[in-house]
Amino acid sequence: MAWYSQTWTWLDGAWHEGNPGIVGPRSHALWQCSSVFDGGRYFDGVAPDIDLHAARVNRSALALGLNPTVTPEFIVETMHEGVRKFAPGTALYVKPMYWAEADGPSTIMPDADSTRFALCLFEAPMPGPGTGFSVTRGAYRRPTQETAPTDSKAGCLYPNNARVLRAARAAGFDNALVLDMQGNVAETATSNVFLARDGVVRTPVPNGTFLNGITRQRVIRLLRADGVRVEECSLRYEDFAEADEIFTSGNYAKCVPVTRIDDRVLQPGPLLRRARELYMDFAHGKAKAA
Secondary structure: OOOOOOOOEEEEOOEEEEOOOOOOOOOHHHHHEEEEEEOOEEEEEOOOOOHHHHHHHHHHHOOOOOOOOOOOOHHHHHHHHOOOOOOOOEHHHHHHHEEOOEOOHHHOEEHHHOOOEEEEEOOOOOOOOOOOEEEEEEOOOOOOOOOOOOOOOHHHHHHHHHHHHHHHHHHHOOOOEEEEOOEEEEEEEEOEEEEEEOOOOEOOOOOOOOOOOOOHHHHHOOOOOOHOOOOEEEEHHHHHOOOOEEEEEOOOOOOEEEEEEEEEEOOOHHHHHHHHHHHHHHHOOOOOOO
16 A cells, blocks of 8 residues: 555646556756645635745746746646545645756756646645644754745755754654754744734734745734734744744644643633634635635
């Protein structure tokens, strides 16, 4: 049995089932990490903000010196074609990606004109609303835009996230709050993060060290439109340690609670629940987009 779930990938004008080989040992992306991707969701017959994810992957490609070869509209249209290959009701992860095939002016730089595109859809059940996780202080920090392509969703950024996760799990936690180079909390290793205290929601202000997530932006707008005070500001680890609630936003699981920070147990709170309700109402077209 394959290690991966049911998967279909559009590549070079055709759909391929499973996990097709798409790069070789001379492919620039394999050894120089010139790849970008994005992540959308399809569930319950909806794909919230998929147009924004499709547009972002093209921006990420440009930020890494690649030439996008398809339009955001093509990505969305092709996603809907691929959805029909799965059983009705299957929750999917939608992953458009670009990578460089050939070396450019040097072996380090990619040949922008060699950029290739694939769209991968795979079965990925949505985590339940009660799914929570524990966090501690991250062992490694987020780079700045001067030191890494943090303005893109680039594959080369994720090994750092992986070592944050390995260290956290070795210490007995599921995840970690990752600091930036100034010592402020940036995000978790897998998602954007929020805290709530005294009825106010706060979240790290985008400062070029982490991706200003599409789901993050949507949650902020929905909460504000609902009358909740949301502040984007610099936050220290101690702010989270003393919070009434901590929750995260991300494309994979949308809004989920942090249920423990170090040795302090937290309960999913009313502002998390409201954020999730508002997001799901938006996703299913039950509320006007904020």
